[in-house]
Amino acid sequence: MKPAPFDYVRARDRDEVLAHLHEAGDQARILAGGQSLVPMLSMRLAKPALLVDVMHVESLSRIEATEAGIRVGAGVRQARLLDWAVRDPRLPLLARALPWVGHAQTRNRGTVVGSIAHADPSAEQPLCLLTLGGTLQLRHRRKARSIPAAEFFVGMMATARGDTELIESVTFPAAQPGTGYAFREVGRRHGDFAIVACAAVATATGVRLGVGGVADIPTVRELPLPGASDFDDALNQYAWDLDARDDLHATARYRRELVRRLGRDTIEEALRCRN
Ligand SMILES: Cc1cc2nc3c(=O)[nH]c(=O)nc-3n(C[C@H](O)[C@H](O)[C@H](O)COP(=O)(O)OP(=O)(O)OC[C@H]3O[C@@H](n4cnc5c(N)ncnc54)[C@H](O)[C@@H]3O)c2cc1C
Known part of the structure; x- marks a missing residue:
């Protein structure tokens, strides 16, 4: 399919971008790299009247x-x-x-x-x-x-x-002393969007685990350290609270299991990477 007709402006400075957005309101879309927007235009999932290109500002x-x-x-x-x-x-x-x-x-x-x-x-x-x-x-x-x-x-x-x-x-935010950072994901092929992605930030006293690909939005939760008596329960509760759903790529059960396994692995890696 081809996009619906639209006007295109290549903005030269920030004020020009803002003026176009102000004038066109919800009829305008910012065009950045175009890697998501252009396919959406081609599939007519988006039909803006105006594209404001910000890549030359x-x-x-x-x-x-x-x-x-x-x-x-x-x-x-x-x-x-x-x-x-x-x-x-x-x-x-x-x-x-x-x-x-x-x-x-x-x-x-x-x-x-x-x-x-x-x-x-x-x-x-x-x-x-x-x-x-x-x-x-x-x-x-x-x-x-x-x-x-x-x-x-x-x-x-x-x-x-x-x-x-x-x-x-x-x-x-910049990395903090005594803190470790790790990222892991599982997808069907490298380069595909994640079925489940985990990002962890770990200190000597606690960890923060972010999870993508399960809920409608990315989520983050503070957890106890692995080895603490309540760690497994806290991670399991997090996996359930994300309210995973079945889709073409994976079942809800598989996603929950990935949160538990990948989540633990990512946290352990973050703890090992503490500087
Ligand atoms: C084959 C393929 C594989 C991909 N795999 C992945 C993947 O594994 N993981 C992943 O995360 N992404 C993936 N992507 C998406 C890619 O990362 C896109 O680049 C990204 O999602 C959108 O960035 P963009 O600069 O291309 O934005 P655009 O496509 O230009 O814009 C995307 C949306 O953001 C809005 N927008 C852009 N900039 C601004 C701004 N400054 N202010 C307000 N609104 C703005 C636009 O109006 C539009 O609605 C993939 C894309 C392709 C084509």
Whole structure:
């Protein structure tokens, strides 16, 4: 199928993006890497009247270290952040997770922020942002706001972003001393979306386990350390609380079992990786 007709603008600066969003409201869509949006247009799952291309806005193409962590602009492609993360010890979780995102070809086009905006519940980057306790910087023509990832994902591919807001950047908190980070996933083939993905952050006193691919949104929960008498019960309860469902790719029972096994393995790896 071919997309429904639409207008296209290549924005030169952030204000131009915001002006178009303000004018067109829910008739406009931001075009980033196009790796999710273009297929949706072709299948007519999205029929915007206007696409606002943000990939030529210089101010959105930066990766910057701030007090809150590593801030990644809306125009930063996944391949660039992966290249950065493997050399920057402040981003160990992303260094482990980004190779699981699609293929080299899709990472060369797709953006980090585009994936987070798209909010697929199986996607790796929203899961990492949530598990690390990251934030999103959103901007409307007249005001800007920052919200925690924990408040951004509100339902199946639904987010707290308003129609006229640009996600200007996302901020991943930097790695902390004495903390370990690990990422694992199971998919049908490498490069496919995860059936279950787990991200773990571990310290000497406790662990945080993020799970993607099971509930409608990525989720995160604090758990006791493996070896504590209540660890198995807590992990099992988490697996049940995610309310897994059967679909074409896996049964609910298989997903729950993956949360228990992959969850434990990921946590143990994070504990071993503590710096
Ligand atoms: C073959 C294939 C395999 C893939 N496998 C995986 C995988 O394993 N894991 C995974 O996570 N993803 C996977 N993807 C998706 C890929 O990661 C996409 O790049 C990503 O989901 C969207 O990023 P994008 O920059 O291409 O965004 P686009 O497709 O351009 O946009 C996606 C959505 O986000 C909105 N948007 C984009 N940027 C902004 C912004 N700054 N502010 C507000 N809204 C914005 C757009 O309007 C659109 O609704 C795969 C894609 C393909 C084609």
